[in-house]
Structures are given as C-alpha cells and as structure tokens.
Amino acid sequence: MAALVLRWKTFKTFAASCFHSSSTVAQQPPLPHSRFFPPLEAAMLPDGTFRGRVAFITGGGTGLGRAMTATLSHLGAECVIASRKLEVLQQAADEISGQTGNKVHAVQLDVRDPQAVTRCVEHIESLTGLPDVIINNAAGNFVCPSENLSANAWKSITDIVLNGTAFVTLELGKRLVRSQKGAAFLAITTIYAESGSGFVVPSAAAKAGVEALYKSLAGEWGHYGLRFNIIQPGPIRTKGAFSRLDPTGQFEAGMLSRIPTGRLGQASEMANLASYLCSDYASWMSGAVIRFDGGEYVMMAGEFNELHKVTADQWKVMEKMIRSTKGS
Numbered sequence: 001m002a003a004l005v006l007r008w009k010t011f012k013t014f015a016a017s018c019f020h021s022s023s024t025v026a027q028q029p030p031l032p033h034s035r036f037f038p039p040l041e042a043a044m045l046p047d048g049t050f051r052g053r054v055a056f057i058t059g060g061g062t063g064l065g066r067a068m069t070a071t072l073s074h075l076g077a078e079c080v081i082a083s084r085k086l087e088v089l090q091q092a093a094d095e096i097s098g099q100t101g102n103k104v105h106a107v108q109l110d111v112r113d114p115q116a117v118t119r120c121v122e123h124i125e126s127l128t129g130l131p132d133v134i135i136n137n138a139a140g141n142f143v144c145p146s147e148n149l150s151a152n153a154w155k156s157i158t159d160i161v162l163n164g165t166a167f168v169t170l171e172l173g174k175r176l177v178r179s180q181k182g183a184a185f186l187a188i189t190t191i192y193a194e195s196g197s198g199f200v201v202p203s204a205a206a207k208a209g210v211e212a213l214y215k216s217l218a219g220e221w222g223h224y225g226l227r228f229n230i231i232q233p234g235p236i237r238t239k240g241a242f243s244r245l246d247p248t249g250q251f252e253a254g255m256l257s258r259i260p261t262g263r264l265g266q267a268s269e270m271a272n273l274a275s276y277l278c279s280d281y282a283s284w285m286s287g288a289v290i291r292f293d294g295g296e297y298v299m300m301a302g303e304f305n306e307l308h309k310v311t312a313d314q315w316k317v318m319e320k321m322i323r324s325t326k327g328s
C-alpha cells in the first residue's frame with residue numbers, strides 16, 4: 001500500500017510539472033565550482049572582422065542561431081536569416097539590426113523543400129550576392145522512445161537536419177564554385193552525433209550524416225576556396241531545445257552533474273566560437289569537429305568518472321582493501 005501511495009505521489013509531482021510551459025519550469029542553479037568558469041558574453045573578435053561580408057544563417061531567428069546572427073552582425077556582417085516563421089525572423093532581424101546598425105534580412109524558408117531552397121538562394125543572390133559565411137543551424141528534435149516513432153516523425157527530423165543541410169550546402173556550394181568565390185561553411189551538430197543516443201535516434205542519425213557530409217566536402221571542395229567546419233554543442237538553454245528535450249525540467253540537474261565545469265553553456269559563448277571559425281582568423285581550419293560542451297562528453301564516457309562521488313572516508317577504506325590484496 002505504502003509503495004502504491006509513493007508511486008501515486010511521484011506521478012502527481014511528475015504530472016504537475018508537465019503542465020508548466022518551458023519558460024516556467026524551474027531552472028537549476030549552476031554548481032558552485034562553475035565560478036571558476038565564468039562565461040564571457042562580449043564578442044571576442046575585433047570590431048569590423050566581418051565588414052563587407054555576408055552571412056547566411058538558417059534558423060537565425062531563435063536560440064543559438066539568433067545569438068550567432070547577433071554576434072556576426074555586431075562584427076560588421078550583413079546577415080540573412082531564414083526559417084519557416086517569417087514573423088519571428090522579422091522581429092529578430094529588426095531587433096538585431098536596431099542594435100548593430102547593420103542590415104539583417106529575413107527570408108521565409110522550409111529547408112526540407114529543395115525547390116524552396118533554390119528560390120531562397122536566388123533571392124539572396126539578388127539581395128546581397130552570394131554569402132561569405134553559411135551556417136547550417138536549423139534543426140528539429142524531440143525525445144521519444146524509438147518504438148513510438150512513426151515513419152513521418154523519422155522523416156520530419158531527418159529531412160530538416162540532414163536533407164535540409166545538404167540542400168542548402170549543395171545549392172550554395174555549386175553557385176560558389178561556379179563563381180569562383182570562397183566561403184566558410186559551419187554546421188551545428190551535437191555531442192551525440194559521435195556517440196549516438198537513445199530517445200533522439202532520428203536526430204543522432206541525421207547529425208552524424210551532417211558531420212560526414214561536411215568532412216567529405218572539406219576534402220573535395222577545399223581547392224575551390226570552401227572551408228567546412230562543425231561545432232558539437234552540449235546543453236545550452238534555449239526554448240526550442242529544452243521544451244522538446246526536457247519538457248518537465250527533471251533532467252537538468254542530471255545534466256549539470258555530468259558537466260565538469262558545473263554549468264550549462266551560454267548562447268553568446270557559442271556565437272564567439274562560431275564567428276571565430278567563420279572568420280579569416282580560422283582560414284587554416286577545415287574539416288574540424290569542435291566539441292563545445294563544458295567537458296560533458298568525456299565525463300559520460302570515462303569508465304571511472306563516477307568515482308568522484310566516493311567520499312574521503314570511503315577512499316580510505318577502498319585504499320586499504322586494494323593495498324591488502326596480494327597476488328592476482
């Protein structure tokens with residue numbers, strides 16, 4: 001009976017948390033040792049680094065895409081942002097351009113539709129000319145047991161992430177090659193593109209495909225003046241990601257405990273790394289895969305990392321046991 005009551009209470013707590021929108025779910029405070037790793041929010045590259053350059057960012061109206069657009073615009077780029085929701089894009093474009101004084105264009109685009117990608121690229125060419133920087137950031141994702149995935153759910157995620165990135169990259173890449181113009185491409189994947197992960201299987205498969213695409217093109221198209229790099233972010237709080245990956249907020253504490261730097265990443269930190277990779281300061285970088293996760297990946301991978309939970313007294317006992325072992 002007591003077990004039944006406990007299960008009911010646990011379910012009630014879980015269910016109550018489910019009715020909060022992502023913005024009202026309590027955020028976990030960073031761990032105390034994160035004081036050693038304060039995020040520096042300001043743009044790190046010199047003013048004007050992207051003056052005279054055009055940057056195209058998919059999914060540039062929200063979350064990490066918006067932060068990258070804001071930093072590139074601050075550094076002098078003329079930006080074009082594209083995604084499905086024109087109103088959201090236009091508001092972001094107006095706000096960023098109002099702050100930086102540089103043009104930000106909003107273009108409606110569903111990256112899953114190759115004809116729409118062609119039309120969008122034609123539009124960009126007439127608006128700004130071919131871009132110098134292309135960031136494939138648009139994505140779709142949700143946590144779901146794989147046995148509950150429909151064919152359309154699989155298609156929806158893989159079409160946005162893998163096919164969308166391929167359509168944008170090929171359409172712009174072919175035109176850049178024909179025009180003999182160099183450019184820096186960047187794809188945003190995730191740490192589990194490498195390891196795989198249950199419960200986000202279409203995203204893991206598609207992001208791994210994006211990495212193979214970018215590494216392959218880094219080799220094939222380098223001599224045309226095109227560079228291809230990849231950032232694999234760990235958890236960075238955005239509404240788009242956290243509302244679909246941790247809708248109740250119950251997994252955030254676990255994430256924090258796995259991150260050696262004791263805090264989530266900040267969108268502005270990502271934006272600094274992205275702008276470095278797309279700038280001439282990184283002109284010798286191509287085919288690189290940069291993990292940007294506060295150390296979470298290696299913490300999860302290391303067989304014995306759980307031992308950080310062992311107390312000093314427990315260590316004394318364990319050491320005694322180990323030292324007293326003789327022979328094999």
Ligand SMILES: CCC/C=C/C=C/C(=O)SCCNC(=O)CCNC(=O)[C@H](O)C(C)(C)COP(=O)(O)OP(=O)(O)OC[C@H]1O[C@@H](n2cnc3c(N)ncnc32)[C@H](O)[C@@H]1OP(=O)(O)O
Binds near residue numbers: 150151156190240
């Ligand atoms: C923490 C560290 C690692 C983090 C990694 C993060 C990676 C990320 O990518 S975070 C980015 C998250 N942002 C987004 O996902 C933004 C865009 N997302 C969306 O627009 C939607 O979530 C969606 C991807 C579903 C696409 O929307 P669309 O309107 O095109 O699709 P729907 O018609 O709604 O759905 C298509 C099929 O998917 C099924 N489906 C949708 N949600 C779920 C769900 N939660 N569980 C199971 N299935 C789902 C839906 O039922 C449709 O299938 P069917 O019913 O068979 O037609």
Ligand SMILES: NC(=O)C1=CN([C@@H]2O[C@H](COP(=O)(O)OP(=O)(O)OC[C@H]3O[C@@H](n4cnc5c(N)ncnc54)[C@H](OP(=O)(O)O)[C@@H]3O)[C@@H](O)[C@H]2O)C=CC1
Binds near residue numbers: 082139237
């Ligand atoms: N935040 C995090 O912790 C992590 C994020 N990432 C990656 O970072 C990137 C940004 O994610 P984040 O900012 O968190 O989440 P968001 O949900 O804010 O960003 C996703 C963007 O993709 C756009 N998008 C989705 N579907 C399409 C489509 N069919 N065509 C065009 N645009 C589309 C959305 O705009 P719209 O709805 O208007 O189409 C939105 O702007 C993604 O690649 C994600 O996988 C990786 C690891 C961790």
